[in-house]
Amino acid sequence: MQATSSVVLLWLLLMAWSAAAQGNLTPGSVTRRIELGPNSSGEAVAVAVSPGLSTVFLFDSELEQAAVDVDTPMGFSIVDVGRMTLRVVPSAKIASGEKVRVSVRFRDGAAPPGASFLLTVHPAHADSLVEVFRSARTVESYQQEARDARAETLRCQEENSRLVSEHRTPGGLAGLLAVSGIDGTGVAGRIVTETVSSDPKSALKPFIVRSYRSKDRVALEVLLRDLRGEQPWTASGAALRGPHGLELKVLRVWQEAPIVSGGTGRVVIEAEATAESARGGFSLKLWEYDGPRTATIGNVAFP
Structure with missing residues (x-):
């Protein structure tokens, strides 16, 4: 009963934080084109x-x-x-x-x-x-660039529509139901602290890691400590990379407060994922704003 309550609480907090949380979209597979x-x-x-x-x-x-x-x-x-x-x-x-x-x-x-x-x-x-x-580009190249631009525009429009829709819906569990974020199976949670690995070069170490999955979303709650360096650390972005190079689309990175030397802190990450795409072990990488320090956690599994 206690585990179920913590699962619901985290998702209630995620919905409440959505207006203030940072969005971090995974870059698409659009090819860079440079003309000389x-x-x-x-x-x-x-x-x-x-x-x-x-x-x-x-x-x-x-x-x-x-x-x-x-x-x-x-x-x-x-x-x-x-x-x-x-x-x-x-x-x-x-x-x-x-x-x-x-x-x-x-x-x-x-x-x-x-x-x-x-x-x-x-x-x-x-x-x-x-x-x-270096020389004149082909018509096919321009046509492909136009297709890529249309796809990127459509992606941005869909993302904007999603954000607007979420801001209009109620918060908490009602909000999850309003945006079809959960179905009859509810939200599943798992403590994965014992099975994850931490990169020895990371600026922080995880001491509690919990993973969650709903119908089309996953979330991680990571508690970090042992900060390297004297400057406070705040997560600016995140990447979730799974088997065969699959990268989930990160929707939000929320941090309770900056982590200081000798202290601890909590970071919550939310991403889009179906039950199929959430299978296997994932690597989570967090980085700070305008700084080189990162935290990498491997072998993260979702329920």
Whole structure:
């Protein structure tokens, strides 16, 4: 009976916090497209990369493979240069927020003779595919970009409609019923503290982890301690990555109060997930606002 009460209480709190909670949407699979004009100034184009995740550049011209230059190659576990491709995978040695300049040159010597990119390290997200156009783009490329833009616009409209709908509904359990967040099976909860793993490099350690699942949502309640560093820590975003690279769409990250050195704190994460997509072990990564410290928890399972 006590466990059931705590499950209901958490979801009541989630609904009450929804107006003030931070939204953090998982980036879609839209391809980045970069055009290089013949008179490009050589200013580096920012590209997001992340430790352990692959970023692939596809060029429409052949590269001078020996002339590809990475400022700090030791910060990458993979730097693979192909005839018209460049694949990079940052290692765990590279810090969040760090910027690495990468320069390439093209074989034919036409304008522009090369290009520069500023790889900016994010703790959890990366631009997975970057198409670089040096000559005129094809009609098909523009059509695909238009399709991607329409899909992104539709996603944003759906997300906006969801937020507006939730703000109009009542809070608490009535709100969950109003937005069809639960069905006859209710909300299931599980204490997973004993089975999760903590990355030894994390800025904080979990000492209590509870997972929850409703009809189409999952949530985690994580209590953290042993903060590294003197500055207070506040979660800015979260990523939930499951089997085969599946990444859940995180809807909210809520923190009770900043965590200070020697203290403890609670973070609640809510994400979209069906019963099928919530299966298996997940990795949770939390990062702070404007800082390099992250917390990674592995082998998280939902009811």
